Each structure stands twice: as structure tokens, then as C-alpha cells.
Amino acid sequence: MARLSRLCDLISTSLETSACVQSRVSEKHLLLSLSSLYKEIQKLCQLQDLEDEAPVTAHNCVVQTENLEGNCKCLANVVLSMVNFFEHDSEFVQHLTSNILFTIFTSLIEADGIWVKFLQFVWITLVITMLSICGAASPCSQFQSTSLLKEVTTHKIPALDMSSSEIESFVSVLQSAHANPTSKTALGLFQMLHKMGKYLKNKVDQEGELGEKFILLSVKFLHNIPWDHYSKTDFGSSKMKAVLSGCILQFICSLIQKNDFGDSQNSAMEVSNLHRELGDLVPKFLSSFFGLSDGEKHLVQYMKHKTFMLMIRLSFYPHQNDTSRIILWLRFLKEYFPDLLYKPFSNYTITPKCCLEESPFFPSFADKLVSLNTQTRHLQRQALLVFFKSCFGLIQTSSEIEKEQCLCGKEASLIDCGTQFCCCCCGNIGLSEMSDWLKCAFVCQVDTSPINFGLSFLQLFMDEDDMLFYILLLLQDASLVTLHTEIKGACYNYLHLLSNIIDPVCLFHLLLLSLKYDHLVLIDYLISKDTGVLCARYLLRCLKFVSQSWQSFGEFSVPQLQETDSSNKRPKLANEVCDASTSSKAFVDAKQCLVSLKNTLEDLHRKNLFPYNPKALLRSLSRFQELCQQ
Structure with a gap:
């Protein structure tokens, strides 16, 4: 490929990568060199007739290895030559490095198969970088023992058309050329991958085939990152860990397409299976992302937002609603987000200044209190949507599960429920969790009128139109209206109350x-x-x-707002507070x-x-x- 050969030569002759990074040359000099290289690469990539020219006879890659030949050798040289610049202290140098690699990626899209190999080299570099950051004694050796190479050898990954010997050769060269990578490299590569995915989805991939390959490779390589050690890793500062974690969440969210109605036929079977694999991966890394200090408040808020977005998008795929995953998500919500889940929402009035401005996390310097309240309300809406989908999902699927297959009957510690029937079946876990939430939420309100409680709940969601209709449709699907008659014990009143509140006619009014x-x-x-x-x-x-x-x-x-009788612990039901005159x-x-x-x-x-x-x-x-x- 003539264009790739010229790109390889251009990078090799324009920059001395190791010398530039190790000697810490002046930022101005390095920026000038990278800017000049960037412009030359843009000109080269715009030449339409370059592929028809004669092959480059004087081309000689810097990378010397036996198992990498032709295009693979050039791609390896491009990645290895540029990736070191992510380690520079200057954010401008890192940004230019990302732009150069991204421009090369976009120029390779038209060449079938070439861009996939380029993406594979980028991912291998990223996985080994993460292994090194997370404290692996020999990251390259550990990578070579992963399940990825076994799948390559047995040809279980159709999009991965590299041989195991080619991967091992690249890993060997990477080990000598990029010996001590830090979180700067990981951050730069994740940001670049996010940009690549957006480009494939929005610019060139009308039929979705390229996007499917991108998702396939991304999910396979994500499984080889040591998430179990991520939370214990020292990233130098809590800010760097927060920024990297937020970037990873942003990238993973971009891999999951919105599927508002749970119609799995809208996506290919292969992509559907990938979402299942990604759903299995989510619990491994989410718990690693919330050991951050309160000093990085806005970053933590952003990570919570992306976490809920990830869980919401996955929840709309039918295969994500198996019992074990739902119970795990409920435990995750209760452990990490009780402040959002059980936060009171009464007396919340909608005002223009409470509405979202461009983003839930757009910094409002004029009124930081209003901005923080807006962010918290947005996160509370997301948390409640995930919670309701999880509880109702357990209730709706419980009838299809045999009792001997029920996980909660075998593992009472899966979730901490305060009711006497929490371990009987999965549906009872959903009912008990909903009862516990309503008990806390209802007691926290100013009044005990179900109508006013329902109005406060609706007004919480009125700021975000799409989420409002998500929750309304979800409540319509809820089966509590018919199931509450089978419930006995202390939670009966609260579940009966909820069945009145979520009555479709009442909610519509x-x-x-x-x-x-x-x-x-x-x-x-x-x-x-x-x-x-x-x-x-x-x-x-x-x-x-x-x-x-x-x-x-x-x-x-x-009805009008009614006072709470402190001596009467039982909440009033909808049919007890209706005023015929209204x-x-x-x-x-x-x-x-x-x-x-x-x-x-x-x-x-x-x-x-x-x-x-x-x-x-x-x-x-x-x-x-x-x-x-x-």
C-alpha cells in the first residue's frame, strides 16, 4: 500500500521519538515538529491517486522483526513511533499526537482490512499499558497468556485477522520501545478510541458493518484489562484516576447503542451477543471507579452520570434482564448511591433556572448552588429509573423461573432486604426492595397524600422529557397492580399504596x-x-x-394537601383521600x-x-x- 509506506517513511524521518521524549526538548520545538508532520500527513491522505502509483522501492521500516511484514510492519512502526508522545507533560503535544493517529486511521478506512489491523495494534498497546499501570510484573508476558491469544489461535474472532505470531512480535517490539508507560498513554489512547468510534458511527458507517467490527474488537480487548486491580492502582493523583475513569466510562457508553423499546431485532445477533459480554464486564469495573476523594466533585458527578447512562442503555436490551445481573445491579445501587436512591423529592417546583443548560454538568459560576441542585436532580432521576427497571424486571421475570433455579433462595446475602420473605423468590426481592424504597420515600415527604406524593414524583422527572416518558411507560408495564393482593405482612400497605399511585388512569390525570x-x-x-x-x-x-x-x-x-397524623403509621390510600367535589x-x-x-x-x-x-x-x-x- 503506497500511502501507508509513505506515511511510515514520513513519520520515521520527521521525528526521533525516543530522543524527543527522553530529552524533554522544549515544548515549542516539539509542537512545531508535530504540527509540521500533521500538515504533511493531511496532505498525503488527501491524495486520491496515490494508490495507483508505483510501489515505493526505497521504503525501509524502523521496526525490524521477522514475523511482521509489509503493511503490518508499517502499521506497527506508525503506532510505536507516535504512542510515546502521549507521555509528554504538555497537553498540547498529547492532543497533536492523538490528532495525527486519528487522521491516519481515517485515511485507512477505505483500505479493507488495514484499519482493523491498525486498531488491533492500538488496542494491544493500550491493554499492555493498563497491565503495566495496574502493577503486572511482566505485562507483555501476562498479555501473551490471556484468553485473547487463544481465541486468535482457534479463529474465534472473525474480525481479528492477525496471527498469534504477529501479535507476539508486536508485543516484543513494544516492550523494548515503550518500556514504562503511564496513565497518560492510557488516557490518550482511550480518548482516541472514543473519537474513532464516533467517526465510524457518524461519518462513514451507514450500514453498520464497520461499527460492528469496532465494537467486537473493543469488547474482546476490554475483557483483557485487569479490572480487579484497577481500584488498588496508584495513578499519581486522585484527579488523574477520576479523569481516566470518566474517559473509560465515556468510551464504553459509546459502544452501546440506544435501544429504547428493547427490540433486539433492531441489531445484529453478533452485536447483541457483544452487549451481553459487555454487560458481564460492567460489574467488574464499575465498583473500581468510586473510591475517589470528594475533592474531585465535578468529576465524580460526571462519572455517576455516565455510570447510570451505561446501566440504563444496557437495561433496554432483553438479554440484560436476567435475574443474577438485576440483583447485582440492585446491590450496586444500594451500596454506592443510597444518597440518590432514598433522597426526598417532595415540594420540588419546576423553575426556569432549574432546567438543564446544554448539559447536566455545565458549570454555573453565577449560581453554584442551583447548578449542584440541577446535577443532583438529574442523577436522582437516573438512579430511580435504573432502580424501578430492576425491581419491576425481577417481578416480571419471577414467574418464568423455577424455584429451584432461583438465586436468591440459595444465596441470602445477594441483597440485604429487611422483610421476612426476601429469600423466597426473585419476585419477592423486587417487591421487598420496592416496599423498602417507598417506606423511606413516603415517610420523608411532608404529607402522606398519595396524590401529592405522585405529583412530586412526576415533577422530579419533568425537567427531562425523554426520561419522563421512560418512567411513565415503565410504570405502565409494572405488574404490581395485580401482584399486591398476594403480598402479606408489614409491607402490604406500602405496596398497596404504590399500586394506587402507579395506576395508569391516576398517573395520566x-x-x-x-x-x-x-x-x-x-x-x-x-x-x-x-x-x-x-x-x-x-x-x-x-x-x-x-x-x-x-x-x-x-x-x-x-385532594388538598393533608396533614400527617403521627399516631397513624399506615399511609392513606388513594380511594381514602378522594374528594368528590373536585x-x-x-x-x-x-x-x-x-x-x-x-x-x-x-x-x-x-x-x-x-x-x-x-x-x-x-x-x-x-x-x-x-x-x-x-
Whole structure:
């Protein structure tokens, strides 16, 4: 490959890597050299007719090894020559190094197979760097004994078209050329890999084939990083550990595509299996990321955000919802995030300054208190979404599991539940955890009215539209409404209370009340790119529930705030606090809102101004209008 040969020669002649790094030449001189090299590489990569030229006869790689020949030798030379610059103290040098390697990667995409080998060399360098950082006595020898080389030898990794001898040769050369790597190299390589993945997904990979290869190789190599030793590793400073951990979480999140409806048919079987492997890997490294000092507050907040995002994305894949993983995630939530999970959320009012500004972690220097409150609310929403999905997932899958196969019956220590039936079956673990959460959350509220509790819960999620409809759809799927009659003991009242709160008709009324019965807000939700499908799906379900429970919908009322009787420990249920005098107003307001929504939808659809076909929703709204007229 003529272009690769010229790239190899250009890098070899332009830089003396070891001399530059070891002698710590002036930053200005090194930046000038790297900038000049970067410009030359960009010019070379833009030449379209270079592949048709005659082969380069004077080419001679610096890397000398028997088992690496042709393109492999050039790729190895490029990676080995550039990776040392990540060790320089200057962030500008590290940034230019990453840009150079990324530009070379993008130029190799069109050459089938070449970019995959380049990616493999980058990953091998990263894994050995992590082995060295985590205290391996002989990182190269330890890498050669990993399961990766065994899979290569038996051809179990289709995308990995290198022989074990080629990998061993590269590892040997890497050991001499890059003897003592630090976390700077690991950080630079993870950041570059994240950039590569985004490029494949957004720029060139329309059919997904390149992205699948990238995910496959990434997951295979991630399994060979010593996560068990990560938490005990000295990174020099807590800030470096936090930055590296956040970068790793960011990269792993980028490997998992959003699958909002749990439709595994939307992705290839190979990618689905990779997500299963990645799900098995998650518990190994997540617990290593939260031994950080409070001094790195914003970094820790960002890591929590990425951790919840990772768990949420994985939870929408059906194969991730096996019992053992859900129980492990519940234990993880209770151990590391009890402050978010059991944090009170009553009397939370939505104001413009509480809304997210570009990012949940956009620094607000004008009002740090408001910024911190916004971040905490965002993290609380994420934690509760994971918690609810986990609990309801256990309840829904418990009926499919034989009791002799139930993990919680054999290992009572899997999760610490305070109820008498916590080890009977997996479904009971979900029920008991939900009961314990509700007991704590309900007691922490100012009042004990289920309606006001439900409003506070909804208002917590109102700041983020997509998460609002995730939780609403999840609560619709919950099976507690039918299961609560089988529960005995102290938790009965709380689960009965929850079944009233998550009643679909009740929640629909509370949502409309929270929106002040403004049908234009629903229109905004429906036409939004982020929430349109979710909102339409939720409204269709709600209108079906309303038609099936018309009397309950018409009799719903919103009571006034009621005082808590400290002598009565039992919370009041929804049917005990309804005020008949308010039921008529709630029904009329809801009817006017939904009829106005129907009229506006019809008008937009008639003028071809609605982004998709709303006929199914219009039919449901017409049926609702007919019921109102009867």
C-alpha cells in the first residue's frame, strides 16, 4: 500500500521519538515538529491517486522483526513511533499526537482490512499499558497468556485477522520501545478510541458493518484489562484516576447503542451477543471507579452520570434482564448511591433556572448552588429509573423461573432486604426492595397524600422529557397492580399504596395536571425528535386504559394537601383521600385538554405540518371524544 509506506517513511524521518521524549526538548520545538508532520500527513491522505502509483522501492521500516511484514510492519512502526508522545507533560503535544493517529486511521478506512489491523495494534498497546499501570510484573508476558491469544489461535474472532505470531512480535517490539508507560498513554489512547468510534458511527458507517467490527474488537480487548486491580492502582493523583475513569466510562457508553423499546431485532445477533459480554464486564469495573476523594466533585458527578447512562442503555436490551445481573445491579445501587436512591423529592417546583443548560454538568459560576441542585436532580432521576427497571424486571421475570433455579433462595446475602420473605423468590426481592424504597420515600415527604406524593414524583422527572416518558411507560408495564393482593405482612400497605399511585388512569390525570392541561405542551412532546415516539406510545396506551376504566377516569379527584397524623403509621390510600367535589373539575379539564389536542392534531395533519402520520392517535382521541358525549 503506497500511502501507508509513505506515511511510515514520513513519520520515521520527521521525528526521533525516543530522543524527543527522553530529552524533554522544549515544548515549542516539539509542537512545531508535530504540527509540521500533521500538515504533511493531511496532505498525503488527501491524495486520491496515490494508490495507483508505483510501489515505493526505497521504503525501509524502523521496526525490524521477522514475523511482521509489509503493511503490518508499517502499521506497527506508525503506532510505536507516535504512542510515546502521549507521555509528554504538555497537553498540547498529547492532543497533536492523538490528532495525527486519528487522521491516519481515517485515511485507512477505505483500505479493507488495514484499519482493523491498525486498531488491533492500538488496542494491544493500550491493554499492555493498563497491565503495566495496574502493577503486572511482566505485562507483555501476562498479555501473551490471556484468553485473547487463544481465541486468535482457534479463529474465534472473525474480525481479528492477525496471527498469534504477529501479535507476539508486536508485543516484543513494544516492550523494548515503550518500556514504562503511564496513565497518560492510557488516557490518550482511550480518548482516541472514543473519537474513532464516533467517526465510524457518524461519518462513514451507514450500514453498520464497520461499527460492528469496532465494537467486537473493543469488547474482546476490554475483557483483557485487569479490572480487579484497577481500584488498588496508584495513578499519581486522585484527579488523574477520576479523569481516566470518566474517559473509560465515556468510551464504553459509546459502544452501546440506544435501544429504547428493547427490540433486539433492531441489531445484529453478533452485536447483541457483544452487549451481553459487555454487560458481564460492567460489574467488574464499575465498583473500581468510586473510591475517589470528594475533592474531585465535578468529576465524580460526571462519572455517576455516565455510570447510570451505561446501566440504563444496557437495561433496554432483553438479554440484560436476567435475574443474577438485576440483583447485582440492585446491590450496586444500594451500596454506592443510597444518597440518590432514598433522597426526598417532595415540594420540588419546576423553575426556569432549574432546567438543564446544554448539559447536566455545565458549570454555573453565577449560581453554584442551583447548578449542584440541577446535577443532583438529574442523577436522582437516573438512579430511580435504573432502580424501578430492576425491581419491576425481577417481578416480571419471577414467574418464568423455577424455584429451584432461583438465586436468591440459595444465596441470602445477594441483597440485604429487611422483610421476612426476601429469600423466597426473585419476585419477592423486587417487591421487598420496592416496599423498602417507598417506606423511606413516603415517610420523608411532608404529607402522606398519595396524590401529592405522585405529583412530586412526576415533577422530579419533568425537567427531562425523554426520561419522563421512560418512567411513565415503565410504570405502565409494572405488574404490581395485580401482584399486591398476594403480598402479606408489614409491607402490604406500602405496596398497596404504590399500586394506587402507579395506576395508569391516576398517573395520566397527574401528568395532565402537571402540564396545567396545556395541550400545546403535548404537541411539543409529539413533534420532538427525542420524545415524539415515546409520547405517542404513552398517549395511545393511556387512551386505551381510559376507555377500559371510564368510570375511574371520570371520578378522579385531586385532594388538598393533608396533614400527617403521627399516631397513624399506615399511609392513606388513594380511594381514602378522594374528594368528590373536585372530581368534576379534573374530568372537565382533562376532557378539554384532550379534545383540543385532537383538534390541533387534525389541523396540523390536514396542512401536512405534522412530522409523521398521527391517524392511530387521532382514532383513539376520537373514541375518547365519543365517550365524553355519551
